[in-house]
Amino acid sequence: MRKIVSSVLLAAGLATLAVAPPAPAQEPVKVKIGRLAFPSLSTMMIDIVKDQGLDRKHGLDLEPVTLGAISAYYAALATGEVDMLPAGPHVLQKMRLEGVPIRAALTYARLNALAVITADPAIKTIADLKGRSIAADMGSSEYQILALYGRTQGVVFGKDVSVVQAGPPLARTQLQAKRVDAAMTWEPSATLTLRDNPQYRTILTGDIAWKAVAKAEGWELIVAVREDFLRKSPDAIARLLRMFQDGQRFIRASLDDADRIVASSVKLPPGVFKEAVASGRLVYDVMPAWEAERAVIWDMFRIAVDVGYLPKLPDEGAIYKP
Numbered sequence: 001m002r003k004i005v006s007s008v009l010l011a012a013g014l015a016t017l018a019v020a021p022p023a024p025a026q027e028p029v030k031v032k033i034g035r036l037a038f039p040s041l042s043t044m045m046i047d048i049v050k051d052q053g054l055d056r057k058h059g060l061d062l063e064p065v066t067l068g069a070i071s072a073y074y075a076a077l078a079t080g081e082v083d084m085l086p087a088g089p090h091v092l093q094k095m096r097l098e099g100v101p102i103r104a105a106l107t108y109a110r111l112n113a114l115a116v117i118t119a120d121p122a123i124k125t126i127a128d129l130k131g132r133s134i135a136a137d138m139g140s141s142e143y144q145i146l147a148l149y150g151r152t153q154g155v156v157f158g159k160d161v162s163v164v165q166a167g168p169p170l171a172r173t174q175l176q177a178k179r180v181d182a183a184m185t186w187e188p189s190a191t192l193t194l195r196d197n198p199q200y201r202t203i204l205t206g207d208i209a210w211k212a213v214a215k216a217e218g219w220e221l222i223v224a225v226r227e228d229f230l231r232k233s234p235d236a237i238a239r240l241l242r243m244f245q246d247g248q249r250f251i252r253a254s255l256d257d258a259d260r261i262v263a264s265s266v267k268l269p270p271g272v273f274k275e276a277v278a279s280g281r282l283v284y285d286v287m288p289a290w291e292a293e294r295a296v297i298w299d300m301f302r303i304a305v306d307v308g309y310l311p312k313l314p315d316e317g318a319i320y321k322p
Helices: 002-019 041-051 070-079 089-097 141-152 168-176 189-196 206-214 227-232 236-253 255-265 272-278 293-306
Strands: 029-036 060-067 084-087 102-110 114-118 133-136 162-165 182-186 201-205 219-226
Touching: 029 041, 029 070, 029 236, 041 060, 041 084, 041 102, 041 219, 041 236, 041 255, 060 070, 060 236, 070 084, 070 089, 084 089, 084 102, 089 102, 089 141, 089 219, 089 293, 102 227, 102 236, 102 293, 114 141, 114 189, 114 206, 133 168, 141 182, 141 206, 168 182, 168 189, 182 189, 189 272, 201 206, 206 293, 219 227, 219 293, 227 236, 236 255, 255 272
Parallel strands: 029 060, 029 084, 133 162, 133 182
Antiparallel strands: 084 219, 102 219, 114 182, 114 201
């Protein structure tokens, strides 16, 4: 009798399981990320991972928020319109000092993307720019790296070299019109500029400049994340890390497809993204900011203080740690 009852109960249990509805799938973590409306080093990787559905693969719902100007881009992070965005390390440092609740969570792009370009055969080094002119965005963290490197070479920009304020597109135009002797730019504008004239040459790259200053590699961009997002979605950073690393692998394995995606999303001429990556000028390298790269990022903060670019170091919490 006991065996019969047990069998009936077991059958009833199995029947219940058979008709029970499946457990609901876990909702992806929504992430608002800033992107620029024009061709930008910060934007192209975002467009690639979104196009390939790599956010969904890792349980994320990446929502790019397109902004038309650099000022609006960083303002969106300060106000909470976006949860995160790729930023210059010194921009993050400055914003953190101003009370914006953001942290460096991931590395993003190497300094290889920064380039000083000229057509003048007499200009072979930064020291050769003495008494000449350069077009550069003086408000950018890239310009600060150039200025720091110049000091190691006995060159003070703004004193020994005349600096014409110009973002990458305008710097390209100034160089074409021969209004300046050199231009400071970064990818993808660097590749576009080099295509303009077969006489154009790169006399300095950002990675070489920073190694001369800090005796170490540095970062042009890191991923800055708002603290309220980190509290709300503590497991999102690990997912974002895997998503972006999948994006890197896709770029390496399918560079033609990546070029097509970027050409469509930011209206970049076909082949520019491919050329920038193949040349080694455009290097995405996403890693945790809290591991080995923490010391590198902190050193970038420290040097900015040592030279008087920024007033002080941020607090230790400026670099995220799970």
